[in-house]
Amino acid sequence: NAGVMQNPRHLVRRRGQEARLRCSPMKGHSHVYWYRQLPEEGLKFMVYLQKENIIDESGMPKERFSAEFPKEGPSILRIQQVVRGDSAAYFCASSPRTEREPQHFGDGTRLSIL
């Protein structure tokens, strides 16, 4: 029973490039969440999606960031024109159809901007 799968584990980009982070939720989970973690800090909510719908994107910057969870395939967090401040660990979590169930996390993507 595979857990939440994120790839790549490490991603290096130069300023101005695009970064694409992928997340496959646990089997049977239809709720996906993205969080960002800076060094020695807690996780900060970015966006909450269900299949083909963005439910809450209040934690995501209005510019350069976008997220999707298509009917088929993984959820994608996309960062355009990356800047040094985007360097962080990005974690994806998933939960079952029923709310108020614990979110289960992947091991994250460490994004480094040169």
Added chain:
Amino acid sequence: GESVGLHLPTLSVQEGDNSIINCAYSNSASDYFIWYKQESGKGPQFIIDIRSNMDKRQGQRVTVLLNKTVKHLSLQIAATQPGDSAVYFCAETHSGSRLTFGEGTQLTVNP
């Protein structure tokens, strides 16, 4: 805004001792709380959860206590082992969706 905070950034204990990690939250509407353990280079790992209609819940070697009067949450780890060394986060939600995390407590277990 609403926040979840931790009282101590670090906690050092001897192997075999009991550990208590504390958490304060400020959103009185929170109705679901979770403790996570995060090891270096990994994602948060679910430990135990508790709903607001309970004040205590026990798992294997772990107990979570919830005091809604003072908005306080604690995680107790019995007979702490070196493998328990990690950063521990509390998280809360009031809508069953987005989690709000505390800043974390680094637990170090000395052999």
